[in-house]
Each structure stands twice: as C-alpha cells, then as structure tokens.
Amino acid sequence: MNILIVYAHPESRSLNGALKDFAVKHLEDAGHRVRVSDLYAMKWKAVLDADDSLDGQAGARFDPSLDSRRAFERGRQSRDIALEQGKLRWADAVILQFPLWWFSMPAILKGWVERVYAYGFAYGVGEHSDARWGDRYGEGTLAGKRAMLMVTTGGWESHYSPRGINGPMDDILFPIQHGILYYPGFDVLPPFLVYRTSRTDEARFSTLCDALGQRLDDLWRTAPIAFRPQNAGDYDIPGLTLRPDIAPDRSGFGAHLRPPVAGESAPDGDRAREK
Numbered sequence: 001m002n003i004l005i006v007y008a009h010p011e012s013r014s015l016n017g018a019l020k021d022f023a024v025k026h027l028e029d030a031g032h033r034v035r036v037s038d039l040y041a042m043k044w045k046a047v048l049d050a051d052d053s054l055d056g057q058a059g060a061r062f063d064p065s066l067d068s069r070r071a072f073e074r075g076r077q078s079r080d081i082a083l084e085q086g087k088l089r090w091a092d093a094v095i096l097q098f099p100l101w102w103f104s105m106p107a108i109l110k111g112w113v114e115r116v117y118a119y120g121f122a123y124g125v126g127e128h129s130d131a132r133w134g135d136r137y138g139e140g141t142l143a144g145k146r147a148m149l150m151v152t153t154g155g156w157e158s159h160y161s162p163r164g165i166n167g168p169m170d171d172i173l174f175p176i177q178h179g180i181l182y183y184p185g186f187d188v189l190p191p192f193l194v195y196r197t198s199r200t201d202e203a204r205f206s207t208l209c210d211a212l213g214q215r216l217d218d219l220w221r222t223a224p225i226a227f228r229p230q231n232a233g234d235y236d237i238p239g240l241t242l243r244p245d246i247a248p249d250r251s252g253f254g255a256h257l258r259p260p261v262a263g264e265s266a267p268d269g270d271r272a273r274e275k
C-alpha cells in the first residue's frame with residue numbers, strides 16, 4: 001500500500017520526529033511504500049494568496065476560491081500545490097502528524113490544507129441538486145482512501161476527557177477529522193494520541209512505539225469513525241440538517257455519528273491506548 005505522512009514539527013530530534021521515523025521504518029519493513037511531506041524541512045509556504053496561481057496578475061483582484069478553481073482546472077497551480085495533490089492521489093492512506101498547538105494543528109499544516117485542497121479538487125466537486133449537495137462528507141476526490149491523525153499533547157488525557165477542562169478530544173478534533181478529512185471523502189480512523197508528552201522517557205517511548213506499530217499494522221482493519229454520509233438520507237437537502245426522525249434528542253458534533261448497529265463493535269472512541 002502507499003502511505004503519505006504529512007508531518008508538521010520544526011525539530012527532527014523531537015518526540016514527533018522520533019515517532020515519525022519509527023512509523024516510516026515500521027511501514028516500510030511491512031512492505032508498504034511511504035512518502036513523507038516534512039513541511040518545515042520543505043519550507044512549505046503556509047499562506048494562501050495570489051501567488052498560488054501561475055496566472056496571477058499584479059493588481060488584479062484576488063478571489064481565494066475562484067482563482068483556486070481556475071488554476072486547478074487549467075493546470076496553472078503553483079508547482080508545490082500540484083505535487084502535494086499528486087501525493088494525495090497516489091496514497092491509499094494519509095497520516096497527518098502534528099503536536100497540538102493551541103487546540104489545533106500548527107499553522108504550517110493548516111496552510112498545507114488551505115492551499116492543497118483546491119476548488120475542484122477537495123471542494124466544489126459533484127452535482128448540486130435537490131437530491132445531492134456535491135460529493136462531500138463521505139464522497140469526493142479522496143473517497144476510498146483512509147486517513148488518521150497522529151497527535152501529541154502537553155495536556156493530560158483527563159484534561160481532554162468528556163468533562164475535562166480543555167473539552168473532549170473528540171470535539172477538539174472534529175473540525176479536522178470531519179471538516180478536513182471526511183469532507184473530501186476519506187474514511188477517517190480513530191486518531192493515535194499521545195498525551196502528557198513531558199512524561200516521555202525511554203521506557204514510555206518504547207511502549208508508545210509498540211502501540212503505534214499496532215495501529216499501523218491495523219490501518220486496513222480498523223473500523224473508521226462512523227460519520228454520517230451527507231447524501232445517504234440522514235440529512236434534508238438543501239438545508240443539510242439532520243432529518244427530524246434521525247437522532248431527535250441529539251445535537252452538536254456527536255449527532256453526526258451513526259450509532260453502532262447491533263453486532264457491530266464501535267471504534268474505540270478516540271484514542272489509541274498504550275498497553
């Protein structure tokens with residue numbers, strides 16, 4: 001299988017760097033082909049602007065969406081964007097790896113998403129009608145591929161528990177897992193999470209690698225998070241709210257998850273536990 005790791009940490013000798021090196025070796029030893037987009041090492045341009053189109057004209061009004069569509073359709077995107085889109089097409093599975101910074105991804109990775117997810121590539125795809133609202137949320141350019149987050153945090157697991165001060169990790173990651181990964185079609189696996197990173201020593205690192213290795217071995221077996229597909233009947237179109245008879249007592253992020261069907265085991269919440 002082809003696996004793309006999009007890695008966002010400025011220091012190769014960090015915990016993230018060591019986990020990334022372990023993941024690459026583990027996957028390659030298992031016979032997979034691995035490519036890494038090491039965003040800091042690539043000096044990835046994080047800001048979306050008029051320079052992202054080769055046809056940008058000095059003084060012309062810049063429209064972030066329409067200029068993106070035009071450049072994508074005409075093959076006139078900046079080369080770094082087109083290369084990353086090629087890697088996404090190549091990959092069977094994509095791992096986004098980052099330290100949690102201010103409750104989200106580092107800016108360089110957000111900028112990768114903003115620029116690589118062009119209009120016509122990751123959004124604005126498919127038919128918009130009374131029956132369908134584009135190919136998105138379970139359908140789209142990246143459908144059939146798997147994606148997983150690998151995230152480290154300074155905070156403790158309890159700080160991110162359902163009643164923890166930081167808010168539940170499921171909720172914090174919802175905009176990334178649902179909004180960035182499920183939107184263009186990925187099947188999203190439960191994330192691999194490392195909490196309380198300051199407590200890492202050799203023994204813990206070894207335990208983390210065992211847990212990560214298991215998750216990588218299970219990449220094609222793990223049940224994806226059961227987000228509800230947009231065009232399969234759960235949502236009214238074009239309002240795109242859940243139909244009144246679907247999960248009538250629920251609202252918020254959790255309402256967009258299908259309950260487990262009898263006999264089907266639910267994915268293990270949101271975390272890869274260390275053994």
Ligand SMILES: Cc1cc2nc3c(=O)[nH]c(=O)nc-3n(C[C@H](O)[C@H](O)[C@H](O)COP(=O)(O)OP(=O)(O)OC[C@H]3O[C@@H](n4cnc5c(N)ncnc54)[C@H](O)[C@@H]3O)c2cc1C
Nearest residue numbers: 014015016018099100101102103152153154155200201205
């Ligand atoms: C701008 C910013 C915002 C942040 N926002 C948040 C936030 O919103 N929420 C939150 O919870 N945290 C936050 N943090 C903390 C951040 O998430 C952690 O610092 C980060 O996840 C740690 O990952 P690292 O790779 O940088 O670890 P490192 O600092 O490199 O390492 C962590 C520990 O692991 C050890 N280690 C490293 N490599 C190895 C190895 N190979 N073997 C054994 N031990 C090793 C190190 O000695 C160190 O003790 C923030 C930090 C910054 C800088």
